[in-house]
Amino acid sequence: MAGLLLSPTEKVFIVHGVQDDHRSDGRTNIDYRPMELETNVVSHATGSSRLRLANTDILVGVKTEIDVPTPEKPDLGKIEFYVDCSANAAPQFEGRGGEQLAIGIAKLMQAAYHSSDAFDLKQLCIFEGKQCWKIYVDILILECGGNLCDAVSMAVKAALFNTKLPSVKAALMDGGNIDLQLSDDPYDAKSLDIGTAPLLVTLCKIGDKCVVDPSAEEESCSVISVVVGVTGNPSSYSTEENVSDSAKESKFTTIEMVGSGSVAPKTLKDAMNQGMVAAKLLDKALGEALLRERQETQVKTKKHSYGFLR
Amino acid sequence: MPLDYRRFNGPEDSIPYKRFTKDFVKSYDELFKELLDDKGVRKDGRALSEARSMCMFFARADMVSQAKGSAYVELRKTKVVCSVFDPREIPHQNEFSELGQIFCEVKFAPFSCPRRRRPHAPDAEEKALSVALRKALEPSVCRHMFPNYQVDVFIYILENDGACLSAAINAAGLALADAAVPMYDIITSCTVAVIGDKMFVDPTEAEEYLATTNPDTPINHGLLTLSTLSELKQISDFIQIGSMDVVSVTNAMEVLEKECEKLVPLVQKVLVANVLKCFAQRKRLEEEANEREKALNSKMEEWKKLLNAG
Amino acid sequence: MSSDFNVKRPGLELLSSQGLRLDGRRPNELRRIQCKLGVFTQPDGSAYIEQGNTKVLAAVYGPHQAAKSKSLQDSVVINCQYSMATFSTGERKKRPRGGRKSEAISMQLTQAITTAIKKELYPRSQIDVYLEVLQADGGAYSASVNAATLALIDAGIPMKAYLCSCTASIAWKDGKPEPLVDVSHVEESAGGSVLTVSSLPSINSVAWVDMSQRLHADYLSVVMKRAMQGCRDIEVILDKAVREHLGESWTMSDDAVAI
Numbered sequence: 029m030a031g032l033l034l035s036p037t038e039k040v041f042i043v044h045g046v047q048d049d050h051r052s053d054g055r056t057n058i059d060y061r062p063m064e065l066e067t068n069v070v071s072h073a074t075g076s077s078r079l080r081l082a083n084t085d086i087l088v089g090v091k092t093e094i095d096v097p098t099p100e101k102p103d104l105g106k107i108e109f110y111v112d113c114s115a116n117a118a119p120q121f122e123g124r125g126g127e128q129l130a131i132g133i134a135k136l137m138q139a140a141y142h143s144s145d146a147f148d149l150k151q152l153c154i155f156e157g158k159q160c161w162k163i164y165v166d167i168l169i170l171e172c173g174g175n176l177c178d179a180v181s182m183a184v185k186a187a188l189f190n191t192k193l194p195s196v197k198a199a200l201m202d203g204g205n206i207d208l209q210l211s212d213d214p215y216d217a218k219s220l221d222i223g224t225a226p227l228l229v230t231l232c233k234i235g236d237k238c239v240v241d242p243s244a245e246e247e248s249c250s251v252i253s254v255v256v257g258v259t260g261n262p263s264s265y266s267t268e269e270n271v272s273d274s275a276k277e278s279k280f281t282t283i284e285m286v287g288s289g290s291v292a293p294k295t296l297k298d299a300m301n302q303g304m305v306a307a308k309l310l311d312k313a314l315g316e317a318l319l320r321e322r323q324e325t326q327v328k329t330k331k332h333s334y335g336f337l338r
Numbered sequence: 339m340p341l342d343y344r345r346f347n348g349p350e351d352s353i354p355y356k357r358f359t360k361d362f363v364k365s366y367d368e369l370f371k372e373l374l375d376d377k378g379v380r381k382d383g384r385a386l387s388e389a390r391s392m393c394m395f396f397a398r399a400d401m402v403s404q405a406k407g408s409a410y411v412e413l414r415k416t417k418v419v420c421s422v423f424d425p426r427e428i429p430h431q432n433e434f435s436e437l438g439q440i441f442c443e444v445k446f447a448p449f450s451c452p453r454r455r456r457p458h459a460p461d462a463e464e465k466a467l468s469v470a471l472r473k474a475l476e477p478s479v480c481r482h483m484f485p486n487y488q489v490d491v492f493i494y495i496l497e498n499d500g501a502c503l504s505a506a507i508n509a510a511g512l513a514l515a516d517a518a519v520p521m522y523d524i525i526t527s528c529t530v531a532v533i534g535d536k537m538f539v540d541p542t543e544a545e546e547y548l549a550t551t552n553p554d555t556p557i558n559h560g561l562l563t564l565s566t567l568s569e570l571k572q573i574s575d576f577i578q579i580g581s582m583d584v585v586s587v588t589n590a591m592e593v594l595e596k597e598c599e600k601l602v603p604l605v606q607k608v609l610v611a612n613v614l615k616c617f618a619q620r621k622r623l624e625e626e627a628n629e630r631e632k633a634l635n636s637k638m639e640e641w642k643k644l645l646n647a648g
Numbered sequence: 649m650s651s652d653f654n655v656k657r658p659g660l661e662l663l664s665s666q667g668l669r670l671d672g673r674r675p676n677e678l679r680r681i682q683c684k685l686g687v688f689t690q691p692d693g694s695a696y697i698e699q700g701n702t703k704v705l706a707a708v709y710g711p712h713q714a715a716k717s718k719s720l721q722d723s724v725v726i727n728c729q730y731s732m733a734t735f736s737t738g739e740r741k742k743r744p745r746g747g748r749k750s751e752a753i754s755m756q757l758t759q760a761i762t763t764a765i766k767k768e769l770y771p772r773s774q775i776d777v778y779l780e781v782l783q784a785d786g787g788a789y790s791a792s793v794n795a796a797t798l799a800l801i802d803a804g805i806p807m808k809a810y811l812c813s814c815t816a817s818i819a820w821k822d823g824k825p826e827p828l829v830d831v832s833h834v835e836e837s838a839g840g841s842v843l844t845v846s847s848l849p850s851i852n853s854v855a856w857v858d859m860s861q862r863l864h865a866d867y868l869s870v871v872m873k874r875a876m877q878g879c880r881d882i883e884v885i886l887d888k889a890v891r892e893h894l895g896e897s898w899t900m901s902d903d904a905v906a907i
Binding site for chain 1: 351353357437462465466469473476477478550552556558559560562567570571572573574575576577578579580581582583584587588591595
């Protein structure tokens with residue numbers, strides 16, 4: 029992103045490579061770059077995660093608040109996404125420079141989490157019509173190396189996986205008001221049910237083909253990308269064997285086109301199918317990684333946190 | 339959001355009385371039953387796959403006299419006005435941009451929505467529609483013809499009864515053509531609402547609302563908007579929200595493509611009528627001018643005679 | 649001093665009867681500092697610092713040509729932006745930057761950093777320093793200065809000396825004043841004045857000083873001394889980190905040659 033300049037020849041090289049299913053970093057069109065994921069990195073947040081996908085660096089912090097549900101939906105909680113493009117990522121983001129990009133990503137995430145098939149807001153309800161949890165998902169973009177949407181959605185899912193809501197010990201009814209007493213015990217808390225939370229997959233159209241996980245260089249060769257949001261499989265996120273939710277198929281929760289170009293109908297359909305396959309694999313890998321980390325934490329009781337020091 | 343101090347606003351935590359009326363407390367099933375009768379005919383008498391016709395009478399170009407180009411589109415109760423202004427230099431820009439830009443602004447009339455009054459300041463939905471409109475229009479306009487300039491497209495939604503984005507895109511396409519902005523192709527757009535296995539083509543507001551609310555059972559639901567450049571066989575924008583499986587999305591896409599195709603001759607007719615009207619008007623003006631000149635000449639002759647005589 | 653007099657003073661409960669602080673530190677003990685240079689690849693220089701629970705990321709871009717309106721004929725322009733992540737504090741922040749407080753801190757950072765850089769080497773140029781506080785637990789400003797120093801070194805920008813910053817406050821033990829170094833958030837909010845000093849310890853000069861509340865003039869020198877001692881201690885840590893970082897990259901390039 030920062031001062032990325034490509035000559036026409038370099039662009040031709042990338043475009044031709046993609047046509048032959050070969051990319052400049054040795055991947056094929058359907059390969060992701062290696063990523064690093066760590067959860068529970070910010071102690072002031074209820075849940076947090078940091079994802080590094082090659083050069084793309086995302087930090088997500090989840091904060092919770094008690095709020096009043098909307099009168100239209102008394103039994104649903106609230107979830108809100110906020111994206112901040114740090115100036116660390118690119119000098120252009122200084123001040124309000126990153127706002128457009130940030131709003132675009134936040135809106136995509138909001139659309140992807142809109143359906144109850146993706147994220148059930150009923151689990152955030154405390155007292156119907158009176159009180160519910162409001163989840164703030166704050167996404168901080170620290171470095172842009174292409175493919176922001178995918179990285180953001182994965183980091184968000186990991187952070188939500190890491191989030192635990194304290195359980196309500198007692199509620200005092202005083203007239204119409206409710207005074208809640210929350211448990212102080214950090215172990216007396218329930219995890220969120222995020223198995224179905226969607227992942228976004230960006231399919232970047234370069235020449236006549238679509239690639240997943242485009243690098244910043246590849247993004248600059250493309251005029252249009254298709255972003256699909258696909259629900260996850262809950263069985264990848266649970267250690268219990270009896271979750272027989274294999275019947276639950278993956279669904280599209282959002283599809284959007286990003287960029288100023290247009291695509292042929294067939295390319296769009298191919299891209300959607302490719303995105304579905306990629307999202308399923310990604311979701312499985314993410315679930316395995318998160319479960320492994322949780323297990324390690326439980327065994328060692330105190331995890332050594334790497335943060336940015338590695 | 340800045341508060342609107344000019345108008346009388348209710349207390350912040352007030353609940354509109356409509357919330358307690360019969361229509362509001364209806365369950366999902368009741369609402370769904372209302373949309374279709376036993377024969378599968380919709381509330382307004384249309385069949386499921388029948389779009390609201392955009393015939394010549396309800397769509398016309400050249401509506402707003404101050405604008406360079408304008409259009410009005412009416413789909414029963416959805417009414418949209420669009421005006422396009424001359425290209426002007428992009429304000430507050432330091433760098434030269436090789437491609438011209440399209441600036442879109444969608445605005446709802448305060449009385450346009452049945453559910454609530456629209457606030458004065460642009461809200462999130464209006465901003466989202468503006469972005470979607472710009473994305474849809476960008477591939478259809480020859481932007482290299484006016485580098486460093488921007489064309490302003492303003493949409494005013496007088497009444498919203500569903501499918502307002504497609505109506506806005508159709509109107510903007512007409513207005514751009516009316517303003518003689520160079521374009522690659524005619525742009526047409528259509529919306530479909532999916533609930534279960536039913537596909538509501540060109541949905542009304544009630545149908546849209548139900549398609550985006552969460553059903554009690556996990557069935558396919560969602561809202562899809564597609565805009566195409568039919569001659570070029572390209573899709574300029576595709577947006578989906580909700581939760582749908584692959585088959586459902588693919589089917590909906592095919593339906594949408596066909597519907598967009600159907601709109602092309604209608605748009606062409608409107609444009610031809612507009613051009614004919616312009617020709618007729620010009621001819622009339624020319625004739626009038628000729629007459630005036632003739633009258634003037636004869637007057638001159640008279641005076642000359644008088645002068646010579648005197 | 650009568651006990652009555654002591655009760656009114658803030659910071660009385662900050663030291664236990666054994667003379668230890670709330671988090672178990674001695675009064676002259678810094679929090680654990682861990683830092684790393686070169687965390688990112690895109691910026692010209694970057695650094696990460698952890699001071700206890702305060703965590704700050706810094707990125708430096710430049711020097712590059714300055715914008716015409718800002719450009720100075722004979723020296724470099726420092727452009728600093730301080731922002732705090734929305735989840736960095738106990739209560740969620742609405743905006744990461746743009747508030748009056750963060751604008752003020754950006755200004756103060758610019759002042760402090762400008763003193764430490766050899767400005768005359770880059771006329772008509774600009775250096776951007778961006779700071780992102782990931783977690784704030786007291787002394788976010790100090791940690792930011794230290795992180796900025798490391799990032800500037802990583803970017804290879806010539807400096808006069810290490811620019812280090814440290815906070816100090818005052819507490820009472822047995823009726824005697826006992827200055828505390830590197831104040832945490834709990835100690836900060838318990839009251840009492842916090843003195844923040846940015847200095848260049850090796851050339852023994854002070855770049856910037858700020859005091860949050862009133863403090864009796866008699867105690868200023870003691871607190872100041874403690875803060876300066878803190879700066880010197882931090883300098884040693886930063887110096888070690890820089891040397892380690894450079895050593896790492898040297899050995900790495902050695903390996904490359906060997907292969």
